[in-house]
Amino acid sequence: MGRFPNTLFLLALSWVAGLSDAQQNLGTINITFPERPSNVALTNPVNDNFLGISWELSSLDTLWGFTADKLPDAMQNYLHNIRARISNPLRMRIGGNGMDISTYDPDKTDVMLTLTDPDAYFNDIPCTYGPVFFDVLNAMSDKVGDMSYILGLPMRQPEFYDNAVLLAQAAQEKLGDKLDSLLLGNEPDLYQKHGHKDQYGISDYVPDVGTVLQMLEDAGAYDPQHSNIGGPTTCCNWNLGDMLDAGFGQYAYKYYTYQHYPTHICQGPNAENTNMTYFVTHSNVKPYVVWEDDNFRGINQAKKAGVPTLMTEYNSVSCGGSNISDTFAMPLWATDVALAAAGSNISGIFLHTREFDVTYNLFDPPSPNDPTKSGWNTGPIYYTTLVIAETLSATGSVVVDLNVDSPHAVAYGVYDNGGESRGKLVFINYASQETLPPSFAEQDTSYTFYINPNVADTIGIRYLVADNLYSGSKSWGTTDQTITWANQTVGPAGDLNGKQHTEFVHCTEGCNVTVPGPGLALVYLLSDTSDKFFHGNSTVALPFDAGDDSGSLGSFGVRGNDVWVWATSAVLSMVLGAGWLW
Template sequence: MPRTFLLLLVALSAALVTAAKPPVNVSFPEQPTREQTNVVDDNFIGISFELSSFDTLWGHRRDSIPTAMQNYLGNIRARMTSPLRIRVGGNGMDASIYKPDLKDKMLELTDPEAYFNDIPTDFGPVLFEVMNGMYDKVGPMQFIVGVSMRDPDNFSNGVALAKDAEEILGSRLDALLLGNEPDLYAGHGKRDNYTLDMYIPEIGEMISLMESDGLLKEKHIGGPTICCGWYVGVSSHLAELLLSLQQYPNHACSGFNEKNTNISYYLTHNNVAEYVHWDKVGVDRAKALGIPVLLSEYNTVACGGSNISSTFAATLWAIDAGLKAGASNYSAIFLHTREHDIRYNLFDPPTPETPMDINWRTGSPYYSALFLSEVTSVYGSVIVDLGLDGSNTNPNSTVATYGIYDDGGTSRGKLALINYENTASRNFTIPADTSGDFVEYRVLTAPDVREEYEITWAGQTVRENGILDGEQETIRVDCGGGCTIEVPGPGAALVVLWPDQSDQFFRGNSTVAPLNASSSATSTLSSPLATLVTVSFAAILLLLW
């Protein structure tokens, strides 16, 4: 037998074996269990920005806001009814000084030799003016702003920041987060021997200073925005608190290695629970007390990402991790983006100096945000990890499956189905009596898990100026007696089970700042495959768990 023919035969046999995986039978109970009560709003997904590069993304002044960023944010904002969540903070803000008199520019970098993961700035009220300007162009947003806790001798600077933020942003200011990763202050040489027990009274000191200056009348504040070194619980007899955490499954702070460049880690649902549940005890306790918990920053690899962070594998993983957080008592999640050319960024201008140019690069995690923006219901949703195909226990499983109970968690509304397979589609069988007479679904796909640019959501790809290009595709399948949803490999599908009764997909053109010749179309295809809490601060305390 000729060698070439033999190789072809082997390849064909392997492909047939891959394609022969049995369908996944969907089991989606009619109601969530008593423990599955975490209702998330339809603005569950937000975006987190590093302060030090904010002007290169949002523009230097209110009259020079990049049209590409307007469209990137507008695409997500259009897919939710509640205000789009935006966080500005990070290490950059925690290292920076607020200058109330700096009114001719948003910010200026103060240390050209600074470590790239901790870039200090001086910044002023133009920051809040630009945020207001973006709100006016894109639509309702709610802003979360970080306040530095690094220098205990300069808490008055945080008061000045809070004062201008409240005055300029008004009701658009959702919260102030006190400190950024204070659990790393000691290890990074910022404050020797700093502990959670030292952080607790400093919260009270900062709050007292703000209140004595007439601030915090609505008391939107939170913390500790920890990532790594502290585990936090909340004692049951104390007041409510907005709790903020941030976490990455891997980091490249000391360079690339086998662990942070291993794409296979991000291609199985089996790893997601360990990542999301790193402080499960504290999160669950907060939930029991009615305290919202924010995953205020997440992405694939901390300290700028690695070779996998810009791939379609990262897109699917960020969706999986985000949904798992929603199923694990988090109230909201924020995908993080930073300065130009960071690998996990959601978007990049051509250069830091040319944000007004239309030729931006769209990062693969942006498609995660697009997908997640259509998952939850206008009346709130409960997200449940269905764990089908043994995906929670079997590291060889290549699927992730979520059920979304809409209308405040009272009725089955959607399915989110992820297929991590690189070469083969996977069928998901929906039984009778799970849906209406028909279902509608949209597909997220790319040619390969390592693809970085040719990614489509509902038939559309983001092109120049942040504009979704292509005909918007929604697939309709008869399903009264059950049906099969084919999810391409690699890919994901979002299935609306009662499209004539429950939430609808966003349809239409979400472009805020169109080019002269831009247009968008919509079609429905047939398929043969069948509020932040008000916080009392008199007794705020976090306990080391």
């Protein structure tokens, strides 16, 4: 059966010792999780690959490697950690402003890409790239597992239209079934503001789309009956509702797309883009996700027309992030956003990452000059990808906000089997000493979530936790403060370190789940029809000890060590008469 885990023993001991003078936490929240979602919610099941990653083309080689035979071990591990936890292909979107003015050269066969303007604005870096680009994408898929790609096509200037056709043809030939979609243009609503076009509005853009689509169709790269085109990928000034009203819907699109950030740092730091409070306030999340009433109207119109909407780029602070973008607040916020999007008729969402040392990045190599070395830095927001991958079901999930009445706590219900059965709960606790009033200086910042009787016989719990909202941050000098998911932290080669840990609680008569502040809990309502936790080690590019129960290649199920913890917790529960198990 094995020895009592040290961490569990110490937690048990400290809990028992503290029974007599236990500090009161921020309160108990009663969770009402209806047996079935509403009919409206049932119309929007999402797949387990709902959360993808968005990449800036100009920095892709510094992350994925310069050639197909030199793929960084760390990137293989980062991506396989996610891929091992889902059943559908891992979704990648590659584009950005720079791709809108970059050139595909079929004769460039030395390296993936070459930057072409050393004086380029950091937010708009052009490059030349060739077939090695596709070789690297295919090679990474071979290492990581099934992946699907959404690529940007240049549309900013008419002189790039022919190259867009050339790129579309090459992408279809080189990627085959791995190619999901081609996004026509990037942020066309900023073409005028950024000085690329004069007096450019929706009425100018719509016929330009028609021109490019006709060129693609004439070249055999676009079939309106089986469209592989996505767009308009707006961000700021045009919303989807107004665009559909202006005739954009006349074209056959596979996806409608937009990207959006809560704020930006394009002109430098200010009170808004360094405001932690905004990101730890749940009431800000839904308005951010749907963006504007007219954009949400467009999302719903698209749904009725059978065209899925994707949010192809999101993160905390655009133009490179601020000093709060690499804190523990961000994986809590980004998880909140992803779940809110899943419940808002959005069919996919992509976390954006870009060149070396941008504060909101998911990960950074030790140097952009040689990504094959170990010593990578993991951005706190990367943990969002692991949480969401384990939250959503291979059978399709319907996500609903349970609308708890709390300034700092959030609860989502996740229905599996396409919405037919209650599968999971996600509890987020944003409370932290850094954001609470001074009167809470000595307050226990945890929340207790009470699950009512007859929701589940037994629940399994995994936690995302850290010391405080600023943990893991280079900006605040707190990289030594560990962030853990299910008791594991990401190492310098993208590998998950530590014994994976799940807590089990008997819940037939109701039970409590206490979530530290700040922190997050993923609760599985274990039943014969529910998903099973992912367990094992998802590292693919490093040697590991196959005899270690944390070192077998990943699968879904209940680990032996977890079963022992479950049984031990049950005994302690009976002895202590407690509802909370470790």
